[in-house]
Amino acid sequence: MNLLKMDDLTNHEINELLNQAQSFKEEKQKVNLNGLVGALLFYEPSTRTKLSFEMACHKLGIKLLSFSKETSSVSKGESLYDTVKTIEALGADFIVIRHPEKRYFEQLTDLNIPIINGGDGTGEHPTQSLLDLMTIKESFNQFDQLQVAICGDIKHSRVAKSNAYALSRLGANIRLVAKEKWQDEQLPFPYIDMDQAALDSDVLMLLRVQKERHGGVSYDQQSYLEQFGLTIKREQMMKDNSIIMHPAPVNRGVEIDSSLVESPRSKIFEQMNNGVFIRQAIITNCLQKGGAFHENSDSE
Numbered sequence: 001m002n003l004l005k006m007d008d009l010t011n012h013e014i015n016e017l018l019n020q021a022q023s024f025k026e027e028k029q030k031v032n033l034n035g036l037v038g039a040l041l042f043y044e045p046s047t048r049t050k051l052s053f054e055m056a057c058h059k060l061g062i063k064l065l066s067f068s069k070e071t072s073s074v075s076k077g078e079s080l081y082d083t084v085k086t087i088e089a090l091g092a093d094f095i096v097i098r099h100p101e102k103r104y105f106e107q108l109t110d111l112n113i114p115i116i117n118g119g120d121g122t123g124e125h126p127t128q129s130l131l132d133l134m135t136i137k138e139s140f141n142q143f144d145q146l147q148v149a150i151c152g153d154i155k156h157s158r159v160a161k162s163n164a165y166a167l168s169r170l171g172a173n174i175r176l177v178a179k180e181k182w183q184d185e186q187l188p189f190p191y192i193d194m195d196q197a198a199l200d201s202d203v204l205m206l207l208r209v210q211k212e213r214h215g216g217v218s219y220d221q222q223s224y225l226e227q228f229g230l231t232i233k234r235e236q237m238m239k240d241n242s243i244i245m246h247p248a249p250v251n252r253g254v255e256i257d258s259s260l261v262e263s264p265r266s267k268i269f270e271q272m273n274n275g276v277f278i279r280q281a282i283i284t285n286c287l288q289k290g291g292a293f294h295e296n297s298d299s300e
């Protein structure tokens with residue numbers, strides 16, 4: 001079974017995955033998939049997603065094929081389809097793909113190997129969204145009526161889209177913060193200013209400024225933190241139990257004052273830790289018949 005976008009999962013399936021990831025974290029469940037082989041195809045840079053999939057595979061007993069865009073025949077012009085078809089022919093059991101093209105997976109629908117989307121351009125990042133949901137659930141034990149502000153480079157962020165839609169259908173109230181150029185008018189959520197977001201949000205979800213998607217157009221880093229970032233002054237305005245999240249990598253001093261990255265409210269490194277357990281749960285369900293994932297993409 002594939003996991004390509006958050007709409008592939010019903011609310012029930014999301015909750016099943018979060019519960020299973022939690023039981024991996026609490027060591028209440030062990031799954032041994034010794035003998036299976038996966039491949040991680042990353043056409044864009046990654047630290048967390050790639051390494052946490054590797055860690056999840058180690059914990060599940062899965063071996064990984066080695067692949068790099070630079071040393072494989074991708075550098076000779078091999079297409080994504082032919083690379084994936086080759087890995088399927090070699091007998092691998094699943095593939096994780098990160099690719100700069102939005103909805104790259106639509107060209108792979110004829111293949112039979114399970115595909116997990118590790119990020120498709122500015123499209124979606126479903127495994128990041130699931131680890132974010134796990135982190136929020138650990139803090140609040142629910143999503144209903146939570147005030148969530150997603151702040152930053154909304155237009156170029158795949159995390160923003162996956163999280164906004166998923167959290168909204170789980171009952172959270174979504175508001176967005178972005179400079180005008182980085183707003184996305186296709187998202188049906190209101191924009192507010194950063195002071196308002198700091199004042200009354202339960203979850204302040206910051207995003208990385210995605211310079212690599214700006215086509216060489218620069219922005220003023222100095223004024224960005226003051227206008228759109230989380231300063232120490234804004235952190236002091238936050239409610240007692242509110243949390244700070246960021247998918248990372250973090251541009252310290254741009255999206256957030258550097259001293260807040262490891263502050264008591266920050267869940268940034270907890271998000272990374274949860275990424276291992278959520279990816280264990282995702283792989284397990286992609287590979288098991290009768291796992292949490294359904295065949296169709298109808299949402300509840």
Ligand code: CP
Pocket residue numbers: 045046047048049050128247248249
């Ligand atoms: N959050 C995230 O996707 O990080 P990487 O780009 O390092 O994988």
